[in-house]
Amino acid sequence: MRLLLALAALVLSGSAAVAQHQHGKPGSTPEAFTAAPAFAPDGTLWLARPIGDRIAVLRSTDLGKTFTAPVMVTPEPMNLDWGPDARARIAVDSKGSLVVTFGIFQDKNFNGRALFARSSDGGATFTRPRPITADTTSQRFEIAGIDPDGRAFATWLDKRNVAKARVAGKPYAGAALAYAWEDDGAAFGKTDIALDNTCECCRLGLAFAGPGRPVIAFRNIFPGSVRDHAVITFKNASTPGPLSRVSVDDWKIEACPHHGPGLAVAPDGSQHVAWFTDGNVRKGLFYARAASADVAFGPPRALSSPDRQPARPYLLAEGRAVHLVWKEFDGTKALVRWQVSNDSGVTWSQARTVADTDDASDHPLLVGHAGRAYLSWLTRSQGYRLIPLEDQP
Amino acid sequence: MRLSILFALLVAMASLARAEPASPLAFERGSWAKLRASHTGQATVIHFWGLTCGPCLVELPHWGKLRQQRPDLKLVLIAADPLPQDPDRVSATLEKAGLAGSESWSFTDRFYERLRYEIDPAWAGELPRTVMIDAKGAATVLPGVADLAQVRAWLDTQRNSSP
Numbered sequence: 001m002r003l004l005l006a007l008a009a010l011v012l013s014g015s016a017a018v019a020q021h022q023h024g025k026p027g028s029t030p031e032a033f034t035a036a037p038a039f040a041p042d043g044t045l046w047l048a049r050p051i052g053d054r055i056a057v058l059r060s061t062d063l064g065k066t067f068t069a070p071v072m073v074t075p076e077p078m079n080l081d082w083g084p085d086a087r088a089r090i091a092v093d094s095k096g097s098l099v100v101t102f103g104i105f106q107d108k109n110f111n112g113r114a115l116f117a118r119s120s121d122g123g124a125t126f127t128r129p130r131p132i133t134a135d136t137t138s139q140r141f142e143i144a145g146i147d148p149d150g151r152a153f154a155t156w157l158d159k160r161n162v163a164k165a166r167v168a169g170k171p172y173a174g175a176a177l178a179y180a181w182e183d184d185g186a187a188f189g190k191t192d193i194a195l196d197n198t199c200e201c202c203r204l205g206l207a208f209a210g211p212g213r214p215v216i217a218f219r220n221i222f223p224g225s226v227r228d229h230a231v232i233t234f235k236n237a238s239t240p241g242p243l244s245r246v247s248v249d250d251w252k253i254e255a256c257p258h259h260g261p262g263l264a265v266a267p268d269g270s271q272h273v274a275w276f277t278d279g280n281v282r283k284g285l286f287y288a289r290a291a292s293a294d295v296a297f298g299p300p301r302a303l304s305s306p307d308r309q310p311a312r313p314y315l316l317a318e319g320r321a322v323h324l325v326w327k328e329f330d331g332t333k334a335l336v337r338w339q340v341s342n343d344s345g346v347t348w349s350q351a352r353t354v355a356d357t358d359d360a361s362d363h364p365l366l367v368g369h370a371g372r373a374y375l376s377w378l379t380r381s382q383g384y385r386l387i388p389l390e391d392q393p
Numbered sequence: 394m395r396l397s398i399l400f401a402l403l404v405a406m407a408s409l410a411r412a413e414p415a416s417p418l419a420f421e422r423g424s425w426a427k428l429r430a431s432h433t434g435q436a437t438v439i440h441f442w443g444l445t446c447g448p449c450l451v452e453l454p455h456w457g458k459l460r461q462q463r464p465d466l467k468l469v470l471i472a473a474d475p476l477p478q479d480p481d482r483v484s485a486t487l488e489k490a491g492l493a494g495s496e497s498w499s500f501t502d503r504f505y506e507r508l509r510y511e512i513d514p515a516w517a518g519e520l521p522r523t524v525m526i527d528a529k530g531a532a533t534v535l536p537g538v539a540d541l542a543q544v545r546a547w548l549d550t551q552r553n554s555s556p
Contacts, residue, residue, distance in 0.1 A: 029479070030478060253537065255448045255449075255521075258445075259517075278519060306515050306517075307515045311517065329510050334504075334506055358504075359503075360503035
């Protein structure tokens with residue numbers, strides 16, 4: 001019991017120094033500092049968090065004020081992916097079943113393995129973590145979501161085609177966007193590749209345009225090693241639609257930006273993307289919308305100024321509103337800035353600071369329940385916070 | 394808890410006893426100002442790289458060669474990974490690239506927005522990145538993999554303009 005309490009205290013205080021001694025010496029392995037939220041249909045808030053070298057799930061029934069003791073999803077210590085754009089995640093289906101996804105490193109070259117675990121008893125126990133896909137080459141930046149029919153869908157960046165190209169002596173830039181649907185409530189089925197040559201090191205944005213119709217936002221590699229953003233909307237569960245370029249930023253870079261997009265799809269079918277670029281055409285953080293999956297994205301709108309390090313944008317459609325947050329730095333503190341649109345992203349409120357911190361922090365995330373949106377933010381100084389966003393319709 | 398502290402101490406002592414390349418200096422809040430001050434009046438090339446940056450690891454040995462060819466190159470290396478890395482791996486990587494003995498720093502503060510802001514508010518953290526600072530303090534930024542011909546030409550200019 002005392003150990004559990006100590007663990008809970010560490011989780012809630014935001015410290016991640018546990019279990020370092022298991023690696024032999026402090027600082028020898030960087031640790032992930034993330035917390036990913038999801039609401040269950042009954043308003044329970046679930047969090048997936050690494051604690052040292054394990055993944056834990058915590059539950060709150062009072063909107064994040066208090067949490068239950070962590071339940072470990074990974075029985076043994078694992079070499080967790082600590083990349084700055086990677087995170088353990090949790091999704092909840094309409095019956096309250098949980099699916100946790102996370103990545104581990106297989107080696108020192110950042111080859112990863114995407115794993116998942118399920119709970120069908122309200123988070124009391126989890127299945128042993130299993131790979132999302134059978135191929136062992138490398139998977140990273142996995143994300144799972146539940147479609148409007150209640151079926152779990154997972155997508156990730158996959159390097160199997162890099163390995164094939166290497167064997168054939170052909171060049172292959174980046175990675176492939178892979179996906180799989182849950183087939184029987186217990187495992188993910190066959191893996192398909194939606195698209196080759198995406199950027200290999202940035203998080204993905206996932207939303208749904210309808211049952212069986214995932215929408216994925218990602219950093220793509222366009223000809224000339226230009227790493228700009230694109231969206232794919234599935235026509236049906238097994239047919240990824242054409243690539244829709246969000247913006248021509250012309251960011252030519254032979255490296256990993258570690259900086260993926262935010263995506264929301266509103267009930268009217270409009271698509272909303274926010275992203276970071278350091279391109280020749282524009283630099284900084286931007287937002288653009290498309291009125292539907294079938295039309296082009298409109299002109300990018302700048303969020304903040306590039307000398308405030310605007311970063312880590314996140315979008316959420318909840319009720320009739322679209323919410324947008326990002327992180328920026330004012331010289332002393334990291335701030336979370338928030339804008340809301342009540343007309344499907346055509347006009348937006350003035351940006352407002354809704355939280356700040358004076359030390360390291362996770363990406364700001366948004367989570368919604370019953371028409372209300374919340375900022376979910378893990379910081380070193382203040383621990384985990386769930387902050388309701390005001391002025392909602 | 395106390396046991397684990399004791400354990401950590403023992404491990405730290407054990408690692409001190411081993412012969413290893415010199416650890417990088419801890420780059421933390423205020424380090425940039427100190428670094429700049431210690432090179433005042435001296436033409437200096439500051440190269441930002443990272444263990445988590447593939448192109449950086451490819452580029453590093455070229456810097457090793459350049460340093461060998463150009464004794465007039467005052468090179469400072471800063472490992473600027475978004476998450477603090479194992480100092481031993483930083484040192485070992487530099488040694489392998491022929492850069493042992495160069496002034497070397499490594500980001501140790503996880504609040505890395507702040508470290509970057511002190512260096513250049515508009516730098517979003519992309520690596521590699523090279524900043525050449527002349528004796529008068531004027532900086533030239535080379536984003537991405539540096540064109541070493543440009544660095545050589547800059548060094549020539551510094552030599553010619555030095556008193």
